[in-house]
Amino acid sequence: MTSAPGYNFAYLDEQTKRMIRRAILKAVAIPGYQVPFGSREMPLPYGWGTGGIQVTAAVIGPEDRLKVIDQGADDTTNAVSIRRFFARTAGVATTERTAAATVIQTRHRIPETPLSEGQILVYQVPIPEPLRWLEPRETETRKMHALADYGAMHVKLYEDIARFGRIATTYDYPVLVNGRYLMRPSPIPKFDNPKMNMNPALQLFGAGREKRIYAVPPYTPVKSLDFEDHPFEIQSWDQACALCGGTDSFLDEVVTDDRGGRIYVCSDTHHCATRRDAVQEAAE
Amino acid sequence: MYVAVKGGEKAIDNAHRLMAEERRGDPAVPELGLDQIAEQLGLAVDRVMTEGSVHDRELAALAVKQAQGDLVEAVFLLRAYRTTLPRFGGSEPIDTAAMAIRRRISSAFKDLPGGQVLGPTYDYTHRLLDFTLAAEGTPEPAALAEQPVEAQMPRVADVLGHEGLIERSVEADGPANATAEEPPGDLTRQPLSFPAGRDLRLQNLARGDEGFLLALAYSSQRGYGNTHPFAGEIRMGDVTVEFAPEELGFAVEIGTITVTECQMINQFKGSKDVPPQFTRGYGLTFGQSERKAMAMALVDRSLRAGELGEDAVNPVQDEEFVLAHSDNVEASGFVQHLKLPHYVDFQSELELIRRLRAATPTADRETAE
Numbered sequence: 312m313t314s315a316p317g318y319n320f321a322y323l324d325e326q327t328k329r330m331i332r333r334a335i336l337k338a339v340a341i342p343g344y345q346v347p348f349g350s351r352e353m354p355l356p357y358g359w360g361t362g363g364i365q366v367t368a369a370v371i372g373p374e375d376r377l378k379v380i381d382q383g384a385d386d387t388t389n390a391v392s393i394r395r396f397f398a399r400t401a402g403v404a405t406t407e408r409t410a411a412a413t414v415i416q417t418r419h420r421i422p423e424t425p426l427s428e429g430q431i432l433v434y435q436v437p438i439p440e441p442l443r444w445l446e447p448r449e450t451e452t453r454k455m456h457a458l459a460d461y462g463a464m465h466v467k468l469y470e471d472i473a474r475f476g477r478i479a480t481t482y483d484y485p486v487l488v489n490g491r492y493l494m495r496p497s498p499i500p501k502f503d504n505p506k507m508n509m510n511p512a513l514q515l516f517g518a519g520r521e522k523r524i525y526a527v528p529p530y531t532p533v534k535s536l537d538f539e540d541h542p543f544e545i546q547s548w549d550q551a552c553a554l555c556g557g558t559d560s561f562l563d564e565v566v567t568d569d570r571g572g573r574i575y576v577c578s579d580t581h582h583c584a585t586r587r588d589a590v591q592e593a594a595e
Numbered sequence: 596m597y598v599a600v601k602g603g604e605k606a607i608d609n610a611h612r613l614m615a616e617e618r619r620g621d622p623a624v625p626e627l628g629l630d631q632i633a634e635q636l637g638l639a640v641d642r643v644m645t646e647g648s649v650h651d652r653e654l655a656a657l658a659v660k661q662a663q664g665d666l667v668e669a670v671f672l673l674r675a676y677r678t679t680l681p682r683f684g685g686s687e688p689i690d691t692a693a694m695a696i697r698r699r700i701s702s703a704f705k706d707l708p709g710g711q712v713l714g715p716t717y718d719y720t721h722r723l724l725d726f727t728l729a730a731e732g733t734p735e736p737a738a739l740a741e742q743p744v745e746a747q748m749p750r751v752a753d754v755l756g757h758e759g760l761i762e763r764s765v766e767a768d769g770p771a772n773a774t775a776e777e778p779p780g781d782l783t784r785q786p787l788s789f790p791a792g793r794d795l796r797l798q799n800l801a802r803g804d805e806g807f808l809l810a811l812a813y814s815s816q817r818g819y820g821n822t823h824p825f826a827g828e829i830r831m832g833d834v835t836v837e838f839a840p841e842e843l844g845f846a847v848e849i850g851t852i853t854v855t856e857c858q859m860i861n862q863f864k865g866s867k868d869v870p871p872q873f874t875r876g877y878g879l880t881f882g883q884s885e886r887k888a889m890a891m892a893l894v895d896r897s898l899r900a901g902e903l904g905e906d907a908v909n910p911v912q913d914e915e916f917v918l919a920h921s922d923n924v925e926a927s928g929f930v931q932h933l934k935l936p937h938y939v940d941f942q943s944e945l946e947l948i949r950r951l952r953a954a955t956p957t958a959d960r961e962t963a964e
Contacts, residue, residue, distance in 0.1 A: 319856050324679075349786055357924060358931070359935065361928075382936045387936050387937075389935050418935075419939045447915075450789050450915065475951055480956060481940075481943035482943045482944075498939075499939075500940065502943075522786035523786075548946075563938045580659060
């Protein structure tokens with residue numbers, strides 16, 4: 312495959328890629344720290360993955376195999392659009408198989424299949440600042456990070472417990488990276504938070520509109536905030552996936568009629584399909 | 596059984612083809628040419644060039660056509676193209692005092708050197724729908740002035756400056772001022788950080804959404820940040836752009852562009868270091884975009900609250916609030932990203948709400964319902 316004529320490999324010019332790589336290197340050197348970068352205007356809208364696209368464009372090479380997911384699925388419209396963008400501008404091979412991909416760009420999920428060394432997971436980030444809802448000013452939040460002044464977040468979580476009896480944050484659940492920086496894991500469900508911890512893959516986060524890049528290098532401790540008497544816990548379902556019968560993956564609720572009919576299916580489409588194939592093979 | 600809202604490549608392709616068809620409209624109606632848009636929808640083209648920060652009438656006209664007249668979408672198209680352009684360097688500052696004037700008015704002085712020149716304007720038109728435009732016709736020719744506009748048309752701010760009644764601008768202070776020596780920043784290359792310099796602020800406002808700036812400027816006139824403004828001068832006309840290539844060592848003319856400039860004059864009672872004097876707010880746009888230039892000048896002045904020691908308590912005076920939200924390409928993308936699937940987050944919230952409701956006693960729940 313070759314890339315589209317008239318555009319540089321993976322769309323961005325080499326100077327821009329170098330600038331982004333410098334930001335990525337800094338981000339890897341200071342895990343969880345948000346590095347400002349000269350985010351470019353991309354031919355896709357802000358808020359639709361421009362940060363992730365720029366990070367992917369900066370790290371991808373002709374030999375890479377790219378997987379793009381949105382909500383865990385390879386075939387959601389925006390994932391299709393981004394995968395096509397790279398197939399067109401970089402001519403790279405694409406795949407839906409998690410294990411076969413060298414670069415995985417994601418929105419809102421971490422694949423169920425465990426990642427391995429050498430893989431890069433690129434997150435699309437809408438709002439990178441974990442303290443944003445507590446303090447809207449960037450000038451203030453940067454100071455809070457510099458001083459590791461994260462009391463406000465603990466108070467917020469405590470107030471949840473006081474009001475609801477539990478922490479009422481279900482996605483974008485704040486984590487502490489390498490014992491130092493408070494980080495927003497992008498809006499993944501808290502179900503996925505434990506996967507970030509000591510992950511052998513490199514995790515890169517790109518926020519295009521907000522012009523920030525941050526990273527979790529391989530084998531870095533990532534701890535979801537909690538209290539001794541209210542330990543962090545992930546979501547669980549009473550049902551199994553209606554398609555593959557799995558009980559250990561994140562399930563999406565699908566409305567089947569207007570009388571309250573519901574089924575639950577895996578959000579990770581590749582994971583679900585693999586298990587269905589395995590079941591079928593066993594049956595044959 | 597399981598047909599979730601998931602779109603394959605085919606669906607996307609077909610959606611785009613359908614859109615292209617609708618954009619063309621009834622094929623029996625002649626197709627719009629770019630020259631028609633550039634000539635007859637000139638103010639739309641001007642806005643797209645200003646907020647798209649590319650001066651190219653043909654490209655802007657193409658963007659307007661491609662976006663079916665949706666100007667924010669057209670701005671986005673032009674911006675995305677702009678990113679791919681190589682940068683050769685910065686031009687010399689344009690000299691608006693040497694502008695070939697097409698319009699120049701001041702609301703501060705009844706008459707002044709060079710006079711008031713109305714030029715082409717919608718001001719004072721009675722907004723009655725002109726049904727003769729619905730039928731094609733040739734407009735009545737405009738009479739030619741008996742004499743050309745005066746060659747010397749000093750800027751009103753400079754007139755006041757001679758008396759020391761208005762603050763000096765950075766460029767007037769000359770090389771003694773260190774900030775004038777530094778090349779202006781570019782927020783499309785480096786991320787904006789706060790506090791931003793005035794160069795970056797003006798760049799941000801020039802690219803900013805006209806509607807957003809208009810509303811902010813309006814709020815400042817209605818008590819949410821009083822700026823006591825006078826339209827010191829609004830001038831529109833052609834200026835030459837000069838560029839000094841490194842290998843040449845001197846500046847050469849590379850073209851002529853139309854710009855609208857607005858200098859707002861604002862009251863300032865003085866502080867312990869500075870005597871009472873007028874202060875400035877500045878607005879500049881490509882083409883003829885007077886509303887935008889005036890709004891920009893009001894917002895620029897409002898954002899100087901901190902620098903001038905005024906209480907900054909209103910939205911329009913809040914630099915982070917204004918500059919972080921002025922860009923319509925950013926705003927449009929983020930607002931509309933809510934169209935993307937959020938099943939996973941929504942599922943997480945559903946699960947939580949059910950749990951919280953299950954923990955609430957039934958009686959309370961019924962009351963709530």
